[in-house]
Amino acid sequence: MKYILSLFAFILTISICYGQSKTLDEYLQQALKNSPLIKDLNNQVLAAQIDSVRILAGFKPQVALNAGGLYAPVIKGYGYAAAITNERTLNGQLTVSKTFIGNNYLNTQFAAIGLSQDSLRNSVKLSEQDLRRTIIGQYITAYGSLQQQQFNQEVVDLLTKEEELLKKLTRSNVYRQSDYLTFLVTLKGAQLQLSQTKLQYKTDYATLNYLSGIADTTISEIAKPELQRAVVYDRSNSIFFKQYQLDSMRLANSRKLIDYSYRPKLSAFADGGYNSDLTSQYYKNFGASVGFSLTMPIYDGGQKKLAYKKLSLEQETQQVYKAFYFNQYKQQINQLNQQIREYDKLIAEINEQFKYSExxxxxxxxxxxxxxxKIADLILAINSYLSIKNQLAQNVISRLQLINQLNYWSR
Incomplete structure (x- = not known):
């Protein structure tokens, strides 16, 4: 009974130390939720929506209350000229003004804000994609460390079992003492390697939590990452080319805004209130007025043409960047697919060799x-087994990293 209770306590301790197994999707959800950059970009999208409302409100009638007073005394002939200051004034007016613009100009301004919102939304997607690549890459690295730890644990368990048998055979003079010591050195080396892999997994796991914004010191065994190799069909809808489309639309819209800035502008106002110099019959100085203003640009020294030229240069630069980026994008996709195919062949060959070693x-x-x-033959076989197993694990992890890179460019 005492043995059973001790075993139960040991299992419970292991469960507490390693915690519950976590998956890649859980880490991705936590990382996206905790990212301050993504929250910042989403808030900028909301702020741009507020700018649209502010523009619309700015072209509605504006109401303002203006009041003021002045007293400039003239003492024994010294003081400001009364003809200029009137010695004393008092005014209070309520003004209503409105600027008249066409709906096309208003829609063009809204379009500029809409394009800014679309650019921010695309930036959100790009940031999410960058974060996904980082988290998945670190998750794969941590999983590779875990695989190395588990494999080394299997080797240590195997060698420990064989060490017990070899000890008995050595005592029976089946094997020499030197054979046993040689085998024991191999076992101690495997135990040291196991300790190193445990430390490496803890480090990689802590880094994964750090990148995901998770404050947790509990060590858990993460699940195998299930990555499906994505296929890129239509590059024109990719988020990596969306910004170039938005830039082209923004430049075209900027040209319209320049055109509208050179059109006549009409404003009207009306006010009413009290305006007096406080002389005789000051109580009759209540009144009202209406007016308008018209602005029509005639000549600006050629600034409009310079603005067009600046937009043309920006559009030309944007096209050069787009063409260069498209070539890099295509080359990157082809290279990743080729590397993955090569790793598939290599892993298949290693698996075949691993069967013979096992x-x-x-x-x-x-x-x-x-x-x-001969113990030397056994140690040689074990070292060969270790080498092949390590090669297999490293190549599997490298292949997963390549799939992660390929999937990054697929959205």
Whole structure:
């Protein structure tokens, strides 16, 4: 009964130390939720919506209350000229003004804000994609460290089991003491390697939590990342080319705004209130007035043509960047697909070699039980097994990293 309770306590301790297994989707959700950059960009989108409302409000009738007073005394002939200051004035007016513009000009301004919003939304998607690539890449790295740890644990368990058998055979003079010591050195080396891989997994796991914005010191075994290789069909709808489309639309809209800025502008106003110099019959100085203003640009020294030229240069630069980026994008996709295919072939070859190495370990284990095996041959087989297993794990992780890169460009 005491043994059962001790075993239960040991299992509970392991559960507490390692926590519950986490998946890649959980980390991605937490990272996107905790990202301050994505929150900032989303708030900028909302702020741009407010700018649209402010523009509309700015062209509605504006009402203002203006009041003022002045007293400039003249003492013994000294003071400001009364003809200029009137010695004393008092005024209070309520003014209503409105600027008249066409709906096309208003829609063009709204379009500029809409394009800014679309650009911000695309920036949100790009930031999410960057964050996904970073989190998935670190998750794969941590999973690779976990695989190395689990594999080294299997090797240590295997060697520990064989060490017990070899100890008995050595005591029975089936094997020499030097054979046992040679095997023991191999076991200690495997145990040291296991400690190193445990430390590496803890480091990679802590980095994964840090990048995801998770404040948790509990070590958990993460699940295998299930990454599906994406296929890129239509590059024109990619978020990486969306910004070039938005830039072209923004430049065309900017040209319209320049055109509208050179059209006549009409404003009208009306006011009413009190305006007096406080002389005789000051109580009759209540009144009202109406008026308008018209502005029509005639000559600006050629600024309009310069503004057009500046937009043309910006559009030319944008086209050069787009063409260069498209070539890089296409080359990157082709290169990643080629590398993944090569890794598929290499992994298949390693798996085939691994089967032979695993079979050799089993045969050597059986031969050792009868004393028909040289310990040097067993150690050589184990080292070969370790090397192949490490190669397999490293190539699988490298392939997953390439898939992560390919999927990054697929959105």
């Amino acid at each position: 079979s050799l370990i089993k045969v050597n284990t059986q031969l050792m039980q009868t004393g028909d095996l």
